[in-house]
Amino acid sequence: MEVLEKVDVIDRLANFRYATKKFDSTKKLTEEQLNNLLEALNLSASSYGLQPYKFIVVENQQIREKLKEAAYGQTQVTDASHLIVFAHKTSVDHSFIEAYIDNIASTRNVSRGALEGFEGIMKGTATNLTEDAAAYWNARQTYIALGNLLTYCAVEGIDACPMEGFNAAAFDEILGLKEKGLHAIVIAPIGFRSEEDAMQFAKKVRRPLSEIVERI
Secondary structure, three states: OOOOOHHHHHHHHHHHOOEOOOEOOOOOOOHHHHHHHHHHHHOOOOHHHOOOEEEEEEOOHHHHHHHHHHOOOOOHHHHOOEEEEEEEEOOOOHHHHHHHHHHHHHHHOOOHHHHHHHHHHHHHHHHHOOHHHHHHHHHHHHHHHHHHHHHHHHHHOOEEOOEOOOOHHHHHHHHOOHHHOEEEEEEEEEEOEOOOOHHHHOOOOOOOHHHHOOOO
């Protein structure tokens, strides 16, 4: 397996990756590129490994036109190769946890009884969270996946633009998320930059490490 040198990864993150403002609508990810990206997303870290979220890949242009209106007319929503909507579960109930435990037992070929302690801890946590606290916790897990997406895209030479500037309630309605117990929290158009996007040439502005990192 090809392993990128540290300098290559830093170069990708520092010099290649930026929040793409204008996509080339004629350039599309291949099915293989998209599937590999989704596999990487599925491998993202989450607390307990519960994955309390869903990634909605929107390809339908008619739907994306509606979403564009709900995103205040931002063209990335319709011009990018694909639009990924990150939606978190509004709550985690016992049945969701039980299905996860079943999956662990099957995948790792262990008895379900051996997982009772772990199951109890998760159920205790879920039971003690208020609705708002559960939604907040699930949203934080979702942002971990977004970070994974941005890094993967940079390494693979795919452009992306994380966006919070949209009407989440409208997205929920257009995509029918509320009835599925989901809420849109952040979106990421992915694809390939337009040559006309001047932001790709702008130098990154970051605070010095001495202000960001504290070593004790």
